[in-house]
Amino acid sequence: MSSINKACEVCKGACCESMTLQLSEADNVDEKRWLVLHGKLYNDWVELPCPCSMLVDGKCSIYETRPDKCDKAQVGGFDCIFAISRRRPENVIELMNLIGIQIVPKPIMS
Ligand code: SF4
Numbered sequence: 001m002s003s004i005n006k007a008c009e010v011c012k013g014a015c016c017e018s019m020t021l022q023l024s025e026a027d028n029v030d031e032k033r034w035l036v037l038h039g040k041l042y043n044d045w046v047e048l049p050c051p052c053s054m055l056v057d058g059k060c061s062i063y064e065t066r067p068d069k070c071d072k073a074q075v076g077g078f079d080c081i082f083a084i085s086r087r088r089p090e091n092v093i094e095l096m097n098l099i100g101i102q103i104v105p106k107p108i109m110s
């Protein structure tokens with residue numbers, strides 16, 4: 001039985017609340033337009049809000065039998081970091097620390 005990562009416990013499923021697709025990977029201009037009309041655009045990425053119906057109180061209610069796509073998602077991977085930075089801005093430093101990514105503050109220029 002696998003256990004839920006501590007960061008995911010705190011995060012409560014930011015990556016289960018939306019889907020991120022790369023605009024430049026769209027098949028044609030019409031598909032790009034459709035994506036832009038349905039989501040929020042960040043450079044080449046479109047975030048489509050689509051909360052999973054299996055996310056209950058911040059936990060996956062079918063964790064042991066979740067789809068492979070969910071099982072393969074990596075804590076600290078691109079989708080995770082994107083989801084955290086977009087959907088959990090108030091917890092971003094705590095989450096990055098739990099994941100093991102150090103945020104170095106930008107030096108103040110004099
Ligand atoms: S966004 Fe990252 S930390 Fe949050 S639940 Fe998903 S994998 Fe876990």
Ligand code: SF4
Binds near residue numbers: 063070
């Ligand atoms: S099935 Fe579970 S892990 Fe997958 S998106 Fe839904 S709540 Fe998240």
